[in-house]
Amino acid sequence: MVRYVGVGNLVRLIGHVSIETVIRDLAGYIEADFHRWPDFEKTPRLASHSSDGVIELMPASDGASYGFKYVNGHPANTKAGLQTVTAFGVLSDVATGYPVLLAEMTILTALRTAATSALAARCLARPDARTMALIGLGAQSEFQALAFKTLLGITHLRVFDVEPAAATKLVRNLGGHGLDIVVASSSHDAVIGADIVTTVTADKLKATILSDNMIGAGVHVNAVGGDCPGKTELHPDILRRGRVFVELAEQTRIEGEIQQMPEDFPVVELWRVITGEASGRRDPREITIFDSVGFATEDFSALRYLRDRIHGSDFFEEIDLLAEPSDPRDLFSLLKPSRSGDPA
Amino acid sequence: MVRYVGVGNLVRLIGHVSIETVIRDLAGYIEADFHRWPDFEKTPRLASHSSDGVIELMPASDGASYGFKYVNGHPANTKAGLQTVTAFGVLSDVATGYPVLLAEMTILTALRTAATSALAARCLARPDARTMALIGLGAQSEFQALAFKTLLGITHLRVFDVEPAAATKLVRNLGGHGLDIVVASSSHDAVIGADIVTTVTADKLKATILSDNMIGAGVHVNAVGGDCPGKTELHPDILRRGRVFVELAEQTRIEGEIQQMPEDFPVVELWRVITGEASGRRDPREITIFDSVGFATEDFSALRYLRDRIHGSDFFEEIDLLAEPSDPRDLFSLLKPSRSGDPA
Structure with missing residues (x-):
């Protein structure tokens, strides 16, 4: 199972600990990752442009964890009552390639952008x-x-x-x-x-x-x-x-x-x-x-913060994003009648 | 809300319509997309290599929809009882950049690979x-x-x-x-x-x-x-x-x-x-x-098939992957006390 933090759970978490605390803790993760900046695999974002906007995938890895963010930018969305930018992200274990966390990142991106701005200002203002x-x-x-x-x-x-x-x-x-x-x-x-x-x-x-x-x-x-x-x-x-x-x-x-x-x-x-x-x-x-x-490293830091922060809490759900047959060579067994009832 | 087809719902769907029917229908989508091959934006996959394996993002777009698959390849996983390859994917609307479908793709990849093989053999054998x-x-x-x-x-x-x-x-x-x-x-x-x-x-x-x-x-x-x-x-x-x-x-x-x-x-x-x-x-x-x-176009076809196939069915859940404030300029309103109760 993969841990999932949707908008509902992220909002609950922020309400529980206060937005100021989330920003302070998140800034700590971002700062720690800036400290080890040369250790990161930094890849240019992969962008798909259209007449209406852009969809981007932004990956980063520190060799132990791999994270990526999906983010769009569509300036005309606001007119239709939609957001210009929406985002979600995934954090994975590099050793196995298995995703461990799926999270909403529209709110999380606003938080990490603000935390990064303030972190920079602490050195510069x-x-x-x-x-x-x-x-x-x-x-x-x-x-x-x-x-x-x-x-x-x-x-x-x-x-x-x-x-x-x-x-x-x-x-x-x-x-x-x-x-x-x-x-x-x-x-x-x-x-x-x-x-x-x-x-x-x-x-x-x-x-x-x-x-x-x-x-x-x-x-x-x-x-x-x-x-x-x-x-x-x-x-x-x-x-x-x-x-x-x-x-x-x-x-x-x-x-x-x-x-x-x-x-x-x-x-x-x-x-x-x-x-x-x-x-x-x-x-x-x-x-x-x-x-x-x-x-992308800032998103990586945000996912890493969230993974650690929800540990031992109930601010997440588990979702069946990964097929997990008991014998990895027997993927087909998941489709057999004895298994095909509704697992939910 | 974003539609989510996890392993449980995909297995239920396959059990409901039979795997042969899923393969036949899926092959139809793959064939249709091969027919309009030049229309696709085809991007090299974005790979992150480590000593244990590889994690890849594989995007494709036909100008109306954008899809990508996350897939890993870790040969030593089998020894640990894990699968060599796991995958999931997302289909989005190019006009707004909003994701519309999140799906498990470990089983779906096996199905699309087999359907593509058989489609090729229909021309070649x-x-x-x-x-x-x-x-x-x-x-x-x-x-x-x-x-x-x-x-x-x-x-x-x-x-x-x-x-x-x-x-x-x-x-x-x-x-x-x-x-x-x-x-x-x-x-x-x-x-x-x-x-x-x-x-x-x-x-x-x-x-x-x-x-x-x-x-x-x-x-x-x-x-x-x-x-x-x-x-x-x-x-x-x-x-x-x-x-x-x-x-x-x-x-x-x-x-x-x-x-x-x-x-x-x-x-x-x-x-x-x-x-x-x-x-x-x-x-x-x-x-x-x-x-x-x-x-990547085969994964795109598979996501497109699944999006259409679950329409009007109950083979999916809806998840709160996207923050959706009533006023798009007012993302912060989602964090206000009146909204911070558990929306679940």
Whole structure:
């Protein structure tokens, strides 16, 4: 049997331990895996493009476990009341090839993206940062806000979305989480006094959510929404003024903000900062940019966290995804009449 | 919700309609997809190798649906009472990227492999073929036997395995299916008088299961077991004497029997025979060889068959693999207390 964590059980788990605890624990797994980054088999994602969007398979392995995520990106889905991005994932045992966990990953991806953003900001933002601007208040925004509160001690949010209803939604959702929230009237207004600026907009176009004059000395920019070819949020001048940090340079040059820059534009891979091989913020006046596109190891970390977290709990079901004949050479025995009753 | 067909429901379905009917219907789907072969997006499988085996993701898309199979190959699993190969698959809607079906594919792969073999043999074996030699009596053997009975009218089997218990198992499993079965004392003995020779052995080594003198004029060879780099079953002289048919030449040159042959060794892709662009058997004395390695479109066909077959039936469950907030921009709402009770 394979353990299955669907949306219902993941929501129950988060409700049981609190979203802040889940984010903190998940960040610990992601950080641990960044620490052993060179040990991973890192494969380019396998993408199938259509006129409506993309379906991707993102595998990663550390030699003991193998994980992959299925994820789609369909910008027009929202109009039909569907989500732009949905995801699920599987973790397997490398020694046998047997899957051990199947999990929903739509919510889990929002959690791991936010945890990774906050983890990066812990190395890159000023330690005294307390105010974050949050631009783009879609499906991922609350997760980003709570990760920065939990991991960095952000207390003040300045939020903006072109759609006013999105701000109303965010304020409603974050009620009771101890954040002081100001709804700004524009992106320009949102960034005033912000120590950290998070952009997580959904446009699938080259957009300039942040122009150069909006980013002052000492700001950390957490650029989450520029995450596929043709989709960026920052004016290139911001990238030139700051130091840019990425997950895997090779992937980010295609998908991230730096797709706007020459091939040899200098970037630092985040794992080097986490292991201490490279410096993070060096100066309170430096501008730092985390050009986040999401990488398969982060999904691997999330699956690994979930596998360990549900151990000994009831936050999962078991499903009969694998045929398990008592004699492995006798697969056909499963079809014999004595076995063909409803095993449920 | 996503429809889920686990082992229990697939076994119930097969028991309900009979395995022969499933094989016949499945072969119809596979044949239909071979007919529109050029319409498919065909991607190389994405493999992760370890010292113990391999884990592969095999995607295919026809522009309306997208399917992928997860499959492992771990030769040492059998010693631990586990299966060498397990698999599951997902079918999605290309327009939205949403998965619509999750299914066990260990049994389904055995069925689709056998159906494809028999489909090829229908074009390649002599129409009067009634006797098949079956060498290698592991997990897939009974499925091969029943596919050839169902689609070609094979009535007589001559079977052999180096492990005598495997023959006992096959004879027991195929009792009541109307096949006349002779247990042969060797591979040489098994092929005597056979019109078709199927090899489906499990050795992960270059082995010569069939030597040149064992294959006489007019025989069709269905070579299923030579299916990964380093694993072959036929002496190269057999390949030189016959005409060789493959699924996708580019993949079979790496994985199939023809990995023993020069890069330009002539082969015919099966879809060309099925569409009538290329000839199948041209002469009763010709030797034909189907060098089968399995291709992602066959898994796609199997998932498509299953999706259609369970429609209006109760041979599936629904699982909460996808987060579905009523407002797609409000993923976080799923975590709010009013929603965090156990939805089950």
